[in-house]
Amino acid sequence: MTKQEKVDFVITTLKDIYPQIPIPLDHKDPYTLLIAVLMSAQSTDVRVNIITPLLFEIADNPYDMIKLTVEEIREIIKPVGLSPMKAKGIHGLSHMLIDNHNGIVPANLEALEKFPAVGHKTASVVISQAFGIPAFPVDTHIHRLMYRWGFTNGKNVVQTEKDAKRLFPEHTWNDLHLQIIWYGRQYSPARAWDLEKDIITNTIGRKSVIEEYYKKKRK
Numbered sequence: 001m002t003k004q005e006k007v008d009f010v011i012t013t014l015k016d017i018y019p020q021i022p023i024p025l026d027h028k029d030p031y032t033l034l035i036a037v038l039m040s041a042q043s044t045d046v047r048v049n050i051i052t053p054l055l056f057e058i059a060d061n062p063y064d065m066i067k068l069t070v071e072e073i074r075e076i077i078k079p080v081g082l083s084p085m086k087a088k089g090i091h092g093l094s095h096m097l098i099d100n101h102n103g104i105v106p107a108n109l110e111a112l113e114k115f116p117a118v119g120h121k122t123a124s125v126v127i128s129q130a131f132g133i134p135a136f137p138v139d140t141h142i143h144r145l146m147y148r149w150g151f152t153n154g155k156n157v158v159q160t161e162k163d164a165k166r167l168f169p170e171h172t173w174n175d176l177h178l179q180i181i182w183y184g185r186q187y188s189p190a191r192a193w194d195l196e197k198d199i200i201t202n203t204i205g206r207k208s209v210i211e212e213y214y215k216k217k218r219k
Helices: 003-017 032-041 045-058 070-080 085-101 108-111 118-128 140-148 157-167 170-186 199-204 207-219
Strands: none
Touching: 003 170, 032 045, 032 108, 032 118, 045 070, 070 085, 085 118, 108 118, 108 157, 140 157, 140 170, 140 199, 157 170, 199 207
16 A cells, blocks of 8 residues: 555544544533643543533633632642642633633634643644644554554654644544544554454554564464
């Protein structure tokens, strides 16, 4: 297969498997999505979805959020991990939203990246899922699969994002990044990986990755 044929195969296969794409983090508007994505760093979506309703019941907008102290926010979100940093970030960005954006989350990558505790990936998720602006947020699943499929060298997520944007048509990005995440979780995980069930890697995967898989299996 040529590189283009491999790209087309991935797009078609993922569309067939995930015609309807579930959104991983529960939210009702750009603000609650921003908070949920911030909280998901080094945590699981399942855990975040358990904790966000407790926080949003008290404060689901920046005006109510700044009525809480950083310590009060931290107590609520403690189960998601890294709570001191995340609580400061949530409180700080809520203040910035009110002071600089009339309490409204901006549909702008650069503006979002200026908020505390909001990195490029978080900002990309928000503009993609909340505003429908094409973006390709790269998480660990996408980083792993792009390497397994021979689409990137695996050096870092910055390079992986560049390669993904270069290879895949822009109109596919918003669906595709979510489809790859779900596929990675279900069929191509980092641990307990069964290549026989992973149709994409089995068909187009990097030769060295497949060889390494069978080498480990024989041990």
